Amino acid sequence: MHNNSKINNLILDFGGVIYQISHKKQMECFKGFGVKNFEYLYSQAIQNPLFGELEIGSVSNDDFMAELKKMLPGNISADKIGHAWNSILVGFSDNAVSLLKKLKKKYNLFLLSNTNAIHYNIYMPEFNQKYGYNFEELFAKAYWSFKIGLRKPGHEIFNYVLDDVGLIAGNCLFIDDSIQNTVAADECGIKSIWLKPGLGLTDLFDDNLDLI
Template identity: 35%
Template sequence: MINTIIFDFGDIFINLDKPGIDKAFRELGLTEWHNDLNELNQLFEIGKISELEFIEGFQKHLPNASIEDIRKAWNKVLGDFPEYRLDFLQSLKGKYRLFLLSNTDKIHIDHFEHKVGMSFSRDFYNCFEKVYFSYEMGVRKPDVESFKQVINRHDLSPKRTLFVDDKKENTDAAASIGLEVWNLQVGKEDVTDLFAKKIINL
């Protein structure tokens, strides 16, 4: 019987606009997504480089873009957060131990909190026993260490824990250490389908 749920954040609760970020960087003059930008993103997501170092890495390819230009383009990926998903999450509180485990960075989290407002973000965070962001943890999914940190710190039973994520590489990693998983298909499924799809039985 599942008693704990660990949720991803992007495309589970907040919608991501991937075409939007591509368009924003093209408008700044980025013709292709270079490999070093992927590496830069991963380092930023585990807190190994500062915000300024991250932005300066983009400026190597976009010398005419300001710090604010790049920050705004980077935040274009963050879409809306439908309130019905928060309502659903709040309905789970008290019935399950809830955790958030997200690959993210400080620029995105600061923007999210500013965009939705203090009251909404506080209500969201308060649903969880603990919120885990990769840039604070120093590790990111699909590294199994990210899951182990949550399991060990809270004495969770993997077989009684469900992990929900839209990326198969992440759910595969979680399953490899014994967690139950739901690889949510964005556009076809919604986190609110948790019970309708018999992911968890009422």
């Protein structure tokens, strides 16, 4: 049971919380190109600097793809590389979207996501086509790492959100599927919940939309 008497702001991660992703599927695609160390190059815990640069928007999509091509053996086409890069994207969780529509009536909702423009340009139109409205309408404000030049788990991104909206850390709850990000939020004074593997956003709230 969580003490949520002061919680009126929810800060939510995107991938793995609202949108389903598959690192395994992406890794299998790149292994198919002969990349034996892709787990090291790109994982939730250890990232090649190139991927981090893409997530804070400091490298263009074209330059990123060109650098990624250099990492791969042989002469793989840009289309195949793009398909492999985007294979991590599975789709929106209908249950999570339905819950968000209810939660926004009780809490101020904010999105805080490490992502890149390549993926963003896929799942934003996907949401609009599937649900008939813009994804960001679910939130008071959405923060995408590649747009603000900051990424989790850096303390700077959490403080940026708090300062930008004028939120009190103690009145916020952060939900993320990566434990290093929830630890960082805790260190910034923001209560957090690590959404462990096998759990969904709907598992955290009761019928009254209170935290379980």
